[in-house]
Amino acid sequence: xxxxxxxxxxxxxxxxxxxxxxxxxxxxxxxxxxxxxxxxxxxxxxxxxxxxxxxxxxxxxxxxxxxxxxxxxxxxxxxxxxxxxxxxxxxxxxxxxxxxxxxxxxxxxxxxxxxxxxxxxx
Amino acid sequence: xxxxxxxxxxxxxxxxxxxxxxxxxxxxxxxxxxxxxxxxxxxxxxxxxxxxxxxxxxxxxxxxxxxxxxxxxxxxxxxxxxxxxxxxxxxxxxxxxxxxxxxxxxx
Numbered sequence: 001x002x003x004x005x006x007x008x009x010x011x012x013x014x015x016x017x018x019x020x021x022x023x024x025x026x027x028x029x030x031x032x033x034x035x036x037x038x039x040x041x042x043x044x045x046x047x048x049x050x051x052x053x054x055x056x057x058x059x060x061x062x063x064x065x066x067x068x069x070x071x072x073x074x075x076x077x078x079x080x081x082x083x084x085x086x087x088x089x090x091x092x093x094x095x096x097x098x099x100x101x102x103x104x105x106x107x108x109x110x111x112x113x114x115x116x117x118x119x120x121x122x
Numbered sequence: 123x124x125x126x127x128x129x130x131x132x133x134x135x136x137x138x139x140x141x142x143x144x145x146x147x148x149x150x151x152x153x154x155x156x157x158x159x160x161x162x163x164x165x166x167x168x169x170x171x172x173x174x175x176x177x178x179x180x181x182x183x184x185x186x187x188x189x190x191x192x193x194x195x196x197x198x199x200x201x202x203x204x205x206x207x208x209x210x211x212x213x214x215x216x217x218x219x220x221x222x223x224x225x226x227x228x229x
Contacts, residue, residue: 037218047166047209047220062217063123096165100213106154106172107213112165 002027004097004113012091012120018084022097022113023077030055030075035100035107038071038082040093041115048093052100053080087120094118124148126210128221136229141197143224145210150190154214157186157195160223161206169208170195202228 008020022036029036037052051061053071061069065084073080084091095118099111125148135141145155153173158166168177170186173193183198197204205228210221 046222047211049218049220060216064217102213104172106152106156107218108156108168108171108211109158109166110168110171110177112167115165 002099002111004099004111006095006097006113006116008116008118010117010119012087012118013122014088014120015086018082018087018091018095018118018120020082020095020097020116020118021079022081023079025078028075029073029078029080033102035060036071036073036080037098037100037109039096039098039109040091041096042090042093050082050084050095089120092118092120123217124151124212124215124219126212126219126221128208128210128224130224131222132225132227134227134229135200137202138199141200141204141226143195143208143210143226145188145193145195145221147191147193147212147214151212151214153189154212155186155188155193156211156213157184158209158211159204159206160209166209197226200226200228204228 005023012018035052038050053059068085070083094115096115097113098109100107101110127146155173157170160166174186207223207225
């Protein structure tokens with residue numbers, strides 16, 4: 001059974017870079033046709049898609065964050081990562097990693113990590 | 123960017139009632155609409171894919187319908203464990219977007 005687990009610092013200072021890793025267990029990140037996404041949720045608010053990566057390394061980012069986001073994959077470690085630069089308090093949120101699955105032109109998130117809270121504060 | 127607008131924002135319901143949540147897209151998205159349930163302090167869980175396709179392990183009281191711009195999530199005979207926030211999500215075009223959520227409270 002494939003599972004996802006986020007890890008990384010829970011506290012980041014303003015203007016620094018937020019770095020998170022999602023470890024995939026119970027299966028290979030490179031098997032099958034999947035994208036791997038990052039999604040965030042500020043406390044008490046809705047969900048925002050940050051971006052995704054295919055195992056080939058192809059990426060798509062939300063234009064609202066594109067200038068600050070980098071998503072990468074390390075198939076040897078079965079992990080993918082998120083870097084978000086120049087963070088402010090507005091980036092404080094629970095960050096989820098998720099798997100994009102699809103049998104056609106549309107993708108859906110069929111697996112989610114438990115989420116990790118990142119607070120931006122000095 | 124495609125905007126998804128859910129209604130209502132909040133609903134207080136007694137067990138065994140029927141719940142209907144709508145999601146309207148700002149432009150046509152075909153069947154690229156999916157529904158999730160998020161309980162307090164948990165990650166979202168996929169309920170319905172492609173507007174109306176059921177998900178293995180999800181109770182049959184959850185169903186979806188619609189295409190184009192108007193979609194509906196129906197919960198037949200609500201159970202106490204269904205208290206949660208429900209989100210629609212479109213993957214018809216990037217960036218992928220979510221509705222603002224509908225909180226269902228059990229009376």
